[in-house]
Amino acid sequence: MTTGSTSIVAEAPGAAFTQGSVTADGFTVRYFEAGTGSPIVVLHGAGGPRFTVALDLLAESHRVILIEMPGWGDEPNTRTETLAQLADTVAEAVAAIGIERYHLLGTSMGGATAVWVALNHPERLISLVLEAPATFRVGATPPGPGVSPEEMVRRFRVHPERVPAFDAPDPAAQAKFWPLVEKLLASRPEYDEEVAALLPSCSVRTLVLFGDEDGIVPAANGRIFRRLLPNSIYLIVHQAAHDIQGDRAEAFAETVGDFVDRGLLFFLPETPTLINP
Secondary structure: OEEOOEEOOOOOOOOOOEEEEEEEOOEEEEEEEEOOOOEEEEEOOOOOOOOOHHHHHHHOOOEEEEEOOOOOOOOOOOOOOOHHHHHHHHHHHHHHHOOOOEEEEEEOHHHHHHHHHHHHOHHHEEEEEEEOOOOOOOOOOOOOOOOOHHHHHHHHOOOOOOOOOOOOOOHHHHHHHHHHHHHHHHOOOOOOHHHHHHHHHOOOOEEEEEEOOOOOOOHHHHHHHHHHOOOEEEEEEOOOOOOHHHHOHHHHHHHHHHHHHHHHHOOOOOOOEEEOO
């Protein structure tokens, strides 16, 4: 059904997505795809790929491709040593799918990986969207295996009752990929000097989104991108924690869709903007 200009997805999130796989950098990389139109490649957070209402809404007018990064599927990943290497594998996988240029959406750890795609392969990107990126984590609280499920939900969601419900990762599943998360991300400093030095030379048009109640990476870290990245906008989403897609699906999809569609016509204010309910 539709309400105003926003379509509300009635089926379970991800119902329209089909699965495929390609070989990239010696890995078998799975991906999930739905929709037609301008391609939006999606990189998941540390918990692995997940389907959301927001991605379903974006797939109504775009070709959405959700990549399962190496190490989060059945195949282990002990070879990747840095986020830059992971980004190169992602770029190779997207090329193997047959997509030459695309919009890139990265969530949390996927956002940190997406930044490296933009730095190493800027010619491939039309635009970049970073949802609570974990590149800069000044004042962050690590969400490691020792955190209780209840506390994990509180940090990620203001509205855990909204579809899809947020569940803390299964401990057995988390044990498989968490060493990779620690090696690639948790071992990096809170303020990544290497990335900070490279961002001013990156010309990729970028939208940075943080929830105003993010319990993983404080929203103030978005100001670092706004200060260092020339062609960027920093937006704060009201009534959202780390999982903005889960807390504010319609607002997220509308904002991201407008940004990737309108290009330079998208309004780029100099100050952070609050997206209200």
